[in-house]
Amino acid sequence: MDATTAAIGTALLLIGSNTFGFLYSYVVLNSNLLAKYRIQSKSYKKGLFWSRMPLFLFNLITLISLSAFGAYYMFDFFETSWPAWWVIPVQVLAAFILDDIWFYAYHRYLHENKFLLKNIHSIHHRATTPFPLEYLYAHPLEWMIGALGPVIGFGAIILVMPINIYAFWIFGLLRNLHEIHIHSDLELPVLSKIPFISKTRHHDDHHAKLTGNYSSTFPWMDKLFKTDF
Numbered sequence: 001m002d003a004t005t006a007a008i009g010t011a012l013l014l015i016g017s018n019t020f021g022f023l024y025s026y027v028v029l030n031s032n033l034l035a036k037y038r039i040q041s042k043s044y045k046k047g048l049f050w051s052r053m054p055l056f057l058f059n060l061i062t063l064i065s066l067s068a069f070g071a072y073y074m075f076d077f078f079e080t081s082w083p084a085w086w087v088i089p090v091q092v093l094a095a096f097i098l099d100d101i102w103f104y105a106y107h108r109y110l111h112e113n114k115f116l117l118k119n120i121h122s123i124h125h126r127a128t129t130p131f132p133l134e135y136l137y138a139h140p141l142e143w144m145i146g147a148l149g150p151v152i153g154f155g156a157i158i159l160v161m162p163i164n165i166y167a168f169w170i171f172g173l174l175r176n177l178h179e180i181h182i183h184s185d186l187e188l189p190v191l192s193k194i195p196f197i198s199k200t201r202h203h204d205d206h207h208a209k210l211t212g213n214y215s216s217t218f219p220w221m222d223k224l225f226k227t228d229f
Contacts, residue, residue: 003075095153
């Protein structure tokens with residue numbers, strides 16, 4: 001594997017997961033197939049899907065570009081061989097924990113700072129009844145600040161051991177899919193039973209009430225700081 005392959009793999013991962021998010025959104029908004037699993041009873045506004053598209057595409061193209069360039073220029077820090085069995089799960093878990101701490105802190109600050117809430121974070125909170133696509137419907141500065149979480153996570157890992165490229169990809173895929181799903185307004189039976197992971201209702205309540213439940217991947221930061229509903 002070389003730097004170009006790492007960059008292409010990173011781009012394809014984001015393209016694939018967001019293609020799923022696009023289709024998932026279309027089903028949620030235009031079909032009754034999953035309607036019985038919806039958390040909120042409010043109906044979606046007509047034309048909402050396409051009205052969100054310009055900002056979503058801008059953010060997605062920027063995200064793919066920055067991630068691919070990052071993987072390319074950081075390639076020397078990656079381990080590309082298949083490691084010992086424990087390396088990938090340990091690195092993925094460590095990245096998730098550190099990323100979630102960062103997400104909680106900056107997300108809560110976006111709400112407590114009235115200027116940032118009004119001028120930046122309010123764009124994302126136009127989604128009072130969210131659907132999957134809206135995980136990336138946000139001010140570009142917001143998700144770029146949020147993207148520092150994985151940088152912090154893998155930056156800490158590199159102090160101890162090389163970053164495994166497969167751990168990097170697995171984290172990116174799972175993180176993206178989780179964000180897509182918690183914005184779906186759906187409480188699906190199988191996914192709602194996964195322990196320790198934040199569920200859709202946790203983030204859905206945050207969108208509905210505009211306060212509390214600031215965590216993303218895990219609910220424990222909200223419990224620790226008593227900001228959970």
